[in-house]
Amino acid sequence: xGRALRADAERSVRLILEAAERVLAADPGATLEQIAxxxxxxxTTVHRRFANRQxxxxxxxxxxxxxxxxxxxxxxxxxxxxxxxxxRVTANVLRVKGAxxxxxxxxxxxxxxxxxxxxxxxxxxxELFGRAQREGLFHPEAxxxxxxxxxYALIGEAxxxxxxxxxxxxAALVADTLLHGVGQRPGAx
Amino acid sequence: xGRALRADAERSVRLILEAAERVLAADPGATLEQIAxxxxxxxTTVHRRFANRQxxxxxxxxxxxxxxxxxxxxxxxxxxxxxxxxxRVTANVLRVKGAxxxxxxxxxxxxxxxxxxxxxxxxxxxELFGRAQREGLFHPEAxxxxxxxxxYALIGEAxxxxxxxxxxxxAALVADTLLHGVGQRPGAx
DNA sequence: ATTAACTGCAACACGAATGACGCACATAGC
DNA sequence: GCTATGTGCGTCATTCGTGTTGCAGTTAAT
Numbered sequence: 001x002g003r004a005l006r007a008d009a010e011r012s013v014r015l016i017l018e019a020a021e022r023v024l025a026a027d028p029g030a031t032l033e034q035i036a037x038x039x040x041x042x043x044t045t046v047h048r049r050f051a052n053r054q055x056x057x058x059x060x061x062x063x064x065x066x067x068x069x070x071x072x073x074x075x076x077x078x079x080x081x082x083x084x085x086x087x088r089v090t091a092n093v094l095r096v097k098g099a100x101x102x103x104x105x106x107x108x109x110x111x112x113x114x115x116x117x118x119x120x121x122x123x124x125x126x127e128l129f130g131r132a133q134r135e136g137l138f139h140p141e142a143x144x145x146x147x148x149x150x151x152y153a154l155i156g157e158a159x160x161x162x163x164x165x166x167x168x169x170x171a172a173l174v175a176d177t178l179l180h181g182v183g184q185r186p187g188a189x
Numbered sequence: 190x191g192r193a194l195r196a197d198a199e200r201s202v203r204l205i206l207e208a209a210e211r212v213l214a215a216d217p218g219a220t221l222e223q224i225a226x227x228x229x230x231x232x233t234t235v236h237r238r239f240a241n242r243q244x245x246x247x248x249x250x251x252x253x254x255x256x257x258x259x260x261x262x263x264x265x266x267x268x269x270x271x272x273x274x275x276x277r278v279t280a281n282v283l284r285v286k287g288a289x290x291x292x293x294x295x296x297x298x299x300x301x302x303x304x305x306x307x308x309x310x311x312x313x314x315x316e317l318f319g320r321a322q323r324e325g326l327f328h329p330e331a332x333x334x335x336x337x338x339x340x341y342a343l344i345g346e347a348x349x350x351x352x353x354x355x356x357x358x359x360a361a362l363v364a365d366t367l368l369h370g371v372g373q374r375p376g377a378x
Numbered sequence: 379a380t381t382a383a384c385t386g387c388a389a390c391a392c393g394a395a396t397g398a399c400g401c402a403c404a405t406a407g408c
Numbered sequence: 409g410c411t412a413t414g415t416g417c418g419t420c421a422t423t424c425g426t427g428t429t430g431c432a433g434t435t436a437a438t
Contacts, residue, residue, distance in 0.1 A: 006383055006436055029218065031425065042386050047427060142371040149350060150366055153342035161338060177339055182331040183368030186375050195406055195413055220395065231416050236397060 013049050013059075015039040020060050025102035032056070064096070064103035065117040071096045072124055082132035083175070089128065090155065090171035098159055098167075105156070122148065137179070151178055202238050202248075204228040209249050214291035221245075253285070253292035254306040260285045261313055271321035272364075278317065279344065279360035287348055287356070294345070311337065326368070340367055 005013070019039035023030045032053060036043040050056035075088035097104050125148050132138045138147065154177055158170045165173075194202070208228035212219045221242060225232040239245040264277035286293050314337050321327045327336065343366055347359045 008436065009384060012384085032427095033425080043426095044387080044428090045385060048384080052427075053425090136373050138371050139373050146346075146350060146362070146366075147371045149346045150343065150371065153346045154339065157335075157338045157342045161335060173335070177335075177370060179370045179372030181366060181368045181370035182327050182336045182339065184325050184328050197404095197406065198414060201414080221397095222395080232396095233398090233417080234415060237414080241397080242395095 012041055012045055016046055016049060017060050017063055021100055021102050060103045064100035068096045068104060069117055069121060077124060077128045082135055082137045085128055086175050087171050090174050091167045093155060094167040094170055154178055201230055201234055205235055205238060206249050206252055209245060210289055210291050249292045253289035257285045258306055258310060266313060266317045271324055271326045274317055275364050276360050279363050280356045282344060283356040283359055343367055
């Protein structure tokens with residue numbers, strides 16, 4: 001690795017990554033030219049900071065993944081009661097995934113650094129879910145892998161649904177749907 | 190519109206559309222060349238049948254949407270009891286979406302023919318859900334739009350999950366998850 | 379203040395994908 | 409069997425995205 005970047009160069013990198021997220025979210029096949037324009041830099045600068053398109057994509061994914069992992073840890077998923085942890089993690093993840101929906105939503109994301117970060121996130125998730133199951137929050141026979149997929153899918157839908165609702169209420173909606181579905185509830189009058 | 194195609198030409202169209210689905214599902218940026226090869230025709234033939242890439246994509250989407258709409262109608266969603274209809278529709282949709290996951294899963298799908306078919310499908314879905322709600326299958330205060338999105342998302346996940354399971358059991362999983370979630374159920378011992 | 383790093387700009391090379399030909403051959407439909 | 413239609417093949421032009429280079433001017437870091 002080369003030596004540290006100068007301050008303005010680091011600022012360029014940040015601007016480019018943020019622009020890439022915006023532009024690629026709107027059109028996954030967008031040009032480096034378009035990204036550069038959105039970032040307010042010349043296309044050559046993009047090439048200077050990132051060897052090729054692939055490298056840019058990887059850097060984008062890695063940046064977003066790091067933020068996602070941080071957001072999850074921030075929610076202390078293994079010290080709070082499962083239901084509380086579920087709400088907190090969900091709200092935090094909604095925030096990060098909302099801001100980096102392309103970088104985190106793309107299949108290329110998993111295959112990047114052989115998906116080390118994703119494996120960690122998935123493990124964290126299953127950890128929490130396992131605890132939720134043992135403590136009686138989840139159905140004892142629930143398939144946790146299926147549960148995880150449903151959970152991710154609900155988060156994805158909640159993001160599209162974001163009609164001005166804040167992450168907190170969206171998280172509540174996700175958690176409630178995950179736990180109880182949309183059916184009539186047995187104990188209801 | 191020109192006159193009717195000859196039988197072999199229509200066969201070419203079908204082969205190309207099926208190949209496009211296969212190839213594009215694996216790589217959305219795939220070349221017309223690759224599609225032609227997978228279809229067993231020359232690239233020029235693809236150009237003869239479809240003016241440009243865009244036209245091919247639209248034809249692909251339209252074909253898949255028509256099949257989806259047919260599959261839904263085939264399940265008679267408004268004559269059977271809601272729970273039965275839900276299972277039948279889900280199983281049929283899983284079959285079609287499994288076979289045309291690219292054509293139906295892409296965002297371009299909705300924007301195609303101004304999404305007339307999609308509007309119909311969504312309406313059919315909401316119709317069924319409204320009945321399910323009135324007849325006590327769904328929670329009386331469930332947000333049907335959110336419910337629809339969750340339903341679509343569950344179907345999408347079920348397709349990724351298809352570890353050799355048949356559409357029937359996947360449909361059962363989707364319906365159960367939609368109705369009751371994965372939480373511990375109140376009446377359980 | 380000096381130096382090393384960074385940027386924008388212009389220009390270029392390169393490859394890939396697209397799309398349009400014409401031609402010879404086959405095949406469906408009557 | 410005749411004819412219109414369809415196909416494969418080879419070829420060509422064009423466009424577009426990518427990546428590189430050199431240079432002049434600017435800015436951060438010491």
